[in-house]
Amino acid sequence: MAERTGVLFVCLGNICRSPLAEGLFIHAARERGVLDRFDIDSCGTGGWHAGNPADPRSIAVARKHGIDLPSRARQLRAATDFARFEWIIAMDRSNHSDLLADGSEPSRTHLMMAFHADHAVKPSKAPDVPDPYYGGADGFDDVYEMLTGACDGLLERVLS
Numbered sequence: 082m083a084e085r086t087g088v089l090f091v092c093l094g095n096i097c098r099s100p101l102a103e104g105l106f107i108h109a110a111r112e113r114g115v116l117d118r119f120d121i122d123s124c125g126t127g128g129w130h131a132g133n134p135a136d137p138r139s140i141a142v143a144r145k146h147g148i149d150l151p152s153r154a155r156q157l158r159a160a161t162d163f164a165r166f167e168w169i170i171a172m173d174r175s176n177h178s179d180l181l182a183d184g185s186e187p188s189r190t191h192l193m194m195a196f197h198a199d200h201a202v203k204p205s206k207a208p209d210v211p212d213p214y215y216g217g218a219d220g221f222d223d224v225y226e227m228l229t230g231a232c233d234g235l236l237e238r239v240l241s
């Protein structure tokens with residue numbers, strides 16, 4: 082079997098945005114029948130929540146759409162993650178610049194919303210996926226909507 086393509090979703094805490102992105106991407110790849118082509122994971126640039134499941138509000142919004150989130154939070158491991166994952170996907174510009182500072186290859190390091198069809202023409206102008214941690218449940222609905230569109234575009238791009 083050909084080697085699997087590594088896709089790593091990265092946010093700050095690895096409990097709200099990146100576990101949701103990971104779950105949505107797994108779901109989209111499974112629906113397309115291509116899940117076995119990928120090595121998919123998520124992590125945080127910070128390690129405060131290491132070992133925890135996703136935030137209950139991320140789990141709830143995913144479940145509302147019939148999707149499970151398998152993630153347990155972990156911190157980025159630069160030494161191994163940058164070798165293992167070809168696609169390093171940051172949720173916002175702060176995550177993106179932290180990744181570059183930690184040695185992530187610029188050509189492999191992308192902003193999540195750059196893959197959304199709404200931003201395909203000007204990916205550098207793509208919005209950040211806002212951190213919903215300190216807000217209410219509706220923030221998680223907004224993040225879900227952003228991430229589903231971006232996951233669809235990312236899957237197309239990675240498969241092409």
Ligand code: 4NP
Pocket residue numbers: 092093094095096097098099125129212213214
């Ligand atoms: P995430 O959200 O980066 O989307 O997982 C956050 C979760 C926790 C914290 C910050 C952001 N925190 O500071 O604990």
